[in-house]
Amino acid sequence: MITDVRPGPGSSRYLLGFDLRRRPHLEADVLVVGGGVAGLCAALAAADHGKEVLVLAKATMRDSNTAWAQGGVAVVLNQAEREPEDDIEVHVRDTLVAGAGLCDVDVVRDILGDAAESIDLLRRHGCLFDRSEKGALELTREGGHSARRILHANGDSTGAEIVRSLAAAASAHPRITVIENAFAIDLLTDGGRAAGVIYYRREELVAALAGTTILATGGCGRVWRESTNPPVATGDGLAMAYRAGATLADLEFMQFHPTTLYIAGGARLLITEAMRGEGAVLKNHVGERFMPRYHADAELAPRDVVTRAIISEIRRTGFPHVWLDATHLGAEFLRGRFPTIFQACAKLGIDIATAWMPVHPSAHYHCGGIVTDTRGATSIPRLWAAGEVACTGLHGANRLASNSILEGLVMGIRAGNDAGNAGGPPGRVRISAPTPEPAPDGLDVPDLVRSLRAMMWRQVGIERNAAELAVARRSLAFWLSHQARGGFRDRSGWELQNQLLVGSLVASAAERRTASVGTHTRADSLGAIDTTHLGYIRTDQEPP
Known part of the structure; x- marks a missing residue:
């Protein structure tokens, strides 16, 4: 539950100008942005409701945080398959301890309670978890867990096996269309409701319109210099949701593996x-x-x-x-x-x-994100979010190991079910945005990205203090309003703008939280514990 919502950094509504009457477009009942575990589960769930589903993947489905995940999935299975001393309440307790006082207890119990059923769905889609010579599921233990409850596949390639099975199921589904290498630039809103996205592929801008939209774009680890994340993890979903007026929360909690x-x-x-x-x-x-x-x-x-x-x-x-x-x-x-x-x-x-x-x-996993309820619904009508891009209250100030894929499974299925029920033809959508002034000539985008990532690592990294956070906030504001202002014409420029905005949001959140808790370590903290949930909304204009 958010207990303190304040304005965040200013931002433009859209990164580029467009008029949908003059742009090619695709239509679907449900649009899913993201090809990891949450996005694929959402797509399959929505399609099973008889809806036409369009999935946009930024790269290929092999290039996601899910596909790169090694460890496994934390789950308390049925009594025949789990350790005798383990049960849901033990898993809940471990999650709450790791979350350092900021988990929502009801949310934790609710999501973990659906874990075993979600694993059954994976198995039905052909996901093969490792088994012993006798055929029993092999369970391992990770940090913060009181029991061996981690499922894994191919030793240390669990995420790749999960994506393989879900991608095969999605590709074979007659009502799911997957488009890879489609970079979603901005969330479209019409009358305050989500209407789809505008995306870039093969040097062309295309509108994807749908009755309901699900963001499952993953994390933002590449905003930091040292990161375990793939190159696609640049915080695009966070940035586009923020520009559209969605409420974000707990952004200061980047988990460093x-x-x-x-x-x-x-x-x-x-x-x-x-x-x-x-x-x-x-x-x-x-x-x-x-x-x-x-x-x-x-x-x-x-x-x-x-x-x-x-x-x-x-x-x-x-x-x-x-x-x-x-x-x-x-x-x-x-x-x-x-x-x-x-x-x-x-x-x-x-x-x-x-x-x-x-x-x-x-930098490994972002515990904050777009605020959702336990069904994935956001503050914007007809917009759902699931997976790392979302903030449900499960992780608190520090995620328990292997709870991430679990959350992606459970919340992806729930978001897909509800968005599928509510989805349908997008109807008549007539949206336009003014063309911004061109981006500065001669800007060395890769160099600015390197500077951003280095500064985030130094000033907004594992240990933080007021002076360095203030430097980061001022530097990011300057870069956003000067070097990265205006309209870019390619993916690298839009990614830069997203990374700068996300970095600014994280730095502002870290500056506001003056006490250490969980993954947020303030070297200048006086030792007090602060369990306030910090939320953010846009400052420059009313939510559309």
Whole structure:
């Protein structure tokens, strides 16, 4: 529940000028923007209501946070398949502890209660989770969990298997049309209601119109320099919803995953928490296992605790990273249980069966987003949101490991059901927007993106303080109103504007929350706990 809603940074309503009477357009009963777990579940649910569904994926369906997810799905299964000591209330308790006082208890219990049924849907669509030689589902444990309740697939490629099965089901469904490499620029509203989006594909602007719209665009990790996210995670859904007048909340809570492979010049490969769940330990540069000094659960403490401990060790020792030691688990086990990590490290010359892995935290998952109810409905009529782009109240100030795909499943299905029930032909839509002045000539967009990501990492990163947050807010405001003003003509420019807006929103939220809680660490905090839910609305004009 939002307890404090204030105006956020100003923004233009649309990023470009258009007149729908002069633009090609597609029509559907239900429009889904996003091709990850939430979007695909929503599309399948809406289509099962007999509605024509159009899915727009920014890249391919292999390029999403879901597809890149390694660890698994947290779920309390039926009594025959779960651990004897586990039940829904234990999972609820673990989620609330990780969320540091900002979870909505009723929402947590409601969403987790539908988890097992959602997993059954995945299995019906052909998703194959790992099983033992005897045929039993293999469950693992991750940080913050009191029991082994994490389902996984192909060792450490759970997200890819989920997307494979759902994408195959969507592609085979006669009422679902999927368009890949379609970049949604702005949410269209007509009379205050969502009417679709305008998107860019093959150097052409197209309007996608629908009776109901579902945003499932994923996260914004690429706003930070160090990130586990794919290049598509630039916060587009957050930005377009904000420009359209939707209420956003808890934007300061970017979760920094404790363990990503840290090699200069290399991609920040996620080292799944499941590896620590199987027994890998963190060590500092002198070989000391340090996590027992920070938390009773050691390596299996909640992610925000482990991340802060790693940063503390880096600061204390002056060494640029820490080490993850899995050598005692043996080559055969590591190769079979974590094939993706084993092979990726081998390509970099690291045999994880004999050598420690250099690791450092990176931006991973955004706990805030577009405010929705427990059915995915937003503050804009006929607009739903599901997955990482949404803020339901499940995660609070820090997401419990492997609750993300779970939420995408449950909320994607719910949003698809309700948007499917309400969806239908879009009717006559006549929207236009004035053409803004052209963007500045000669602007080096890639350089400005690098500057933005570096500043967000330094000033709005793992540890924050008032002085640096003020610098970030002023810098972002200047870049938005000067270098990135006006109308761009390609995806890179629109992504830049989205990233700057999202960065500005996060910095403003982090500046307002003066106390540390969950993933939001204020180095200048006086130690008070602040469990206010901070919401944001646009400032420049009334919601359309």
